[in-house]
Amino acid sequence: EMYANAGNFGAKMVSLLHFEYSPFAKSKVLQSKPGAILGQFQHYALSFANLQTQMVKDYGRAFRAGDYTGQEAGRLVRLASIYAMAELASGYFDLNWR
Numbered sequence: 001e002m003y004a005n006a007g008n009f010g011a012k013m014v015s016l017l018h019f020e021y022s023p024f025a026k027s028k029v030l031q032s033k034p035g036a037i038l039g040q041f042q043h044y045a046l047s048f049a050n051l052q053t054q055m056v057k058d059y060g061r062a063f064r065a066g067d068y069t070g071q072e073a074g075r076l077v078r079l080a081s082i083y084a085m086a087e088l089a090s091g092y093f094d095l096n097w098r
Contacts, residue, residue, distance in 0.1 A: 016051070016054075021043060023036075026039075026043055030042070030043060052079070055072070055075050055076060055079065056076070058072045058075075059072040059073055059075075059076055
């Protein structure tokens, strides 16, 4: 049972963090020839925005269930920490990493 749970957890993490780049996973606008060229590098940004939205929704559900400091909160704190460290490094080294 533990082996099956570990496999399911691994599959969930891969599907959560892996962005699908094939045409069927893209919106209709990005599937057309002009859309594929103009939006070639936008799919990652949109997928990452979708991931962040899903993380916030997960925390909202956990919060309503009374889990204020669970793994969902940890994910948001780590993501905010990465953004904060990048901003600090950007300011310290006079770089623009946005």
